[in-house]
Amino acid sequence: MTYKLIILCGLVLLATLFISACSASKPKNLGIKNGKFATCPKSPNCVSSQAIDDEHKVAPLKAHGDIEIVMKTLAESIEQMSGAKVVQREGPYLHAEFTSSIMKFVDDLECFYEEDKSEIQIRSASRIGYSDFSANRNRIKKMRIIFEKIQ
Template sequence: MKYLLIFLAVVMLVALGLLALSFYSARVPEGLGVNEDGLADCPDRDNCVASEASAPGRRVPPIEAVGPENEVMDRLSSAVLDLGGEIAERQGPYLRAVFTSPLWRFRDDLECLYRPAEGRIEIRSASRVGYSDFGVNRRRVETLREALARP
């Protein structure tokens, strides 16, 4: 009986900790958006990937795209919505979407910046909390890349 109570107490503490992280992830992080160099770099954590990341292990290739800004951004918006994202901001060549995990409601930010002169979309996907995302953001970027490659 004693071990059962200890086990239940540990489970409750873990659940409360995850719930607290979920509430914390509701806050939009500072530094999102376009700065003079493009999108923000990834922090020193394994829960972010970006096409312009300074750390090679966090870098992903940009998404190839050509066409008028409105058409590319409309297609990008549709693909993000199809993947379960919610468009939080869209201004000109910039788009920010939020993805929410089903169980604990953790939030991740996906940012895209279309650079028509270079024929690419710079991309950044990052979790708001934690130190690892178990590859979720990298898979999200690759799934988005595949969706945009389809005719």
């Protein structure tokens, strides 16, 4: 019986290490190309203000003002959220990573400020898995509340 328990624990440890290794890899499809984010996959673990289907669609954030001030405010809003780390902020583009507290899964949040439209386009996606139990959609809701309070 002890032998089986040791094997089971070993398998759980290997699975955890594998998941951590996968979630640590930064996706190659991040960034803006011709004003657009990468399209969300068919899985429900991604939301985007540029999506055309209801399952993945979220509204962009409303914003106004100088690009530097808006992006600084956006970064401050994100950093108030649990597990958040802004990893890139360059001009109108921001990339942040959100790490879950227990399993250490990483999700990527991208924001792109379109000053002429007074909107911040957003995309939040899980790096691994299929379902995220609406974690990315809820993250955008929370970020919207924080951003609107301090803007």
